[in-house]
Amino acid sequence: MGQLRRGVAEYCVLALLKAGEGYGFDLARTLSEAHIVASEGTIYPLLSRLRREGLVSTVWRQSELGPARRYYVLTEMGSQVLDEFTPRWQSFRNTVDRILQGERPASKE
Amino acid sequence: MHSSKTDQLIADYLHRVRLALEHLTPSRRDEIIEDLIQHITEARSHFSSDSEAELRTLLDHLGSPAEIAEAAGVRPHTRKIEPWVPWMLLFGAFVFFVGWLIGLIMLWSSRTWRLRDKLLGTLIWPGGLLLPFMLLGLPVSSQSCEGTSSGGSIHCTPHGVLPEPLGAVIGIVTFLAPILVAVHLDRVRRRRAV
Structure with missing residues (x-):
C-alpha cells in the first residue's frame, strides 16, 4: 500500500486545495487521519516538491494568535494536473475493481 | 510556559x-x-x-x-556505478584521461555527494594521481656546474627549485591528497547507502 499511497497523496493534496487555500497543519491532519499519508510530517516534503513544480504556491497569512502561517494555494498548473488525473484515476479504479471482482479487464481493441 | x-x-x-x-x-x-x-x-x-x-x-x-x-526523496539513489566514482577519479586519468572525465561527470550528477565533496573530488587533483606522477617527472632540483672540463675539476652545486626536505614533503602530500579524497568520497557514499 505504501507505494500506492505515495503515488496518490499529491493528487489528494491538490484536490483538498481545490476548495481553497490550505494550512499545512490542516492538510497534514486530514491526510493522516484518512491514512493517505503514513505520518503527518511527510506532507511537508511533498508540499515543498509541489511548490517547486509550480503546482501549488504559498502565501503567508497573519494569524490572530501566534506567528504568521504559510498557506498553500492551488495554481493554474496544479488545477490542470488534477483535472488530468481525475478521469485517469476513475478509469484505473474501475479496472482494478473489476479485476478484484474476478472479471477480466476489457481489452481496448 | x-x-x-x-x-x-x-x-x-x-x-x-x-x-x-x-x-x-x-x-x-x-x-x-x-x-x-x-x-x-x-x-x-x-x-x-x-x-x-x-x-x-x-x-x-x-x-x-x-x-x-x-x-523528500532522500532515498539512497546509489546507482551501480557510484562505488566506482572515487576510484575513477583517482586512476581514471591513466586511461587516456577519459576515465577521470567520466568519473567527474558521475560525481557531479550524483545526489550522493554534497557540493563540498564534489569540489574536493574535482580540485584534488584534476586528473587524480596522474598529476603527481607527472610532477614526479619534473626536476625537483637542478644542478649547475662550474669549472673547466680540461682542468679536471668540475664544481656542481644543486640549486633546488625547493629545498630538498620541503620538496619531499610536498611530493608526498601531492600523492596522498587525492588518495585521501578518494577514501573520503567512498566513505561518504557508504554512509549514504545505509
Whole structure:
C-alpha cells in the first residue's frame, strides 16, 4: 500500500486545495487521519516538491494568535494536473475493481 | 510556559530531521523544517497541558526523520556505478584521461555527494594521481656546474627549485591528497547507502 499511497497523496493534496487555500497543519491532519499519508510530517516534503513544480504556491497569512502561517494555494498548473488525473484515476479504479471482482479487464481493441 | 524538557525534545527531533535532510539544498531543508516548526507550534497550542506524553505522541505522528527524508526523496539513489566514482577519479586519468572525465561527470550528477565533496573530488587533483606522477617527472632540483672540463675539476652545486626536505614533503602530500579524497568520497557514499 505504501507505494500506492505515495503515488496518490499529491493528487489528494491538490484536490483538498481545490476548495481553497490550505494550512499545512490542516492538510497534514486530514491526510493522516484518512491514512493517505503514513505520518503527518511527510506532507511537508511533498508540499515543498509541489511548490517547486509550480503546482501549488504559498502565501503567508497573519494569524490572530501566534506567528504568521504559510498557506498553500492551488495554481493554474496544479488545477490542470488534477483535472488530468481525475478521469485517469476513475478509469484505473474501475479496472482494478473489476479485476478484484474476478472479471477480466476489457481489452481496448 | 513550555517546560525545558519538552523544548529539548523538539530541538532534538528537529536536529535529527535536519541531519536526515542533510543533502537537500539548504533552502529546501529550511522550508521543510520551518513547516515542521509551524506544525509543532500549532499542535502545541491545542495541548491541554504541555505534557511530555502529548508531545511525544505528536512527534510520533509527525513521523521519524527517516520517513520525512524518504518523502523528500532522500532515498539512497546509489546507482551501480557510484562505488566506482572515487576510484575513477583517482586512476581514471591513466586511461587516456577519459576515465577521470567520466568519473567527474558521475560525481557531479550524483545526489550522493554534497557540493563540498564534489569540489574536493574535482580540485584534488584534476586528473587524480596522474598529476603527481607527472610532477614526479619534473626536476625537483637542478644542478649547475662550474669549472673547466680540461682542468679536471668540475664544481656542481644543486640549486633546488625547493629545498630538498620541503620538496619531499610536498611530493608526498601531492600523492596522498587525492588518495585521501578518494577514501573520503567512498566513505561518504557508504554512509549514504545505509
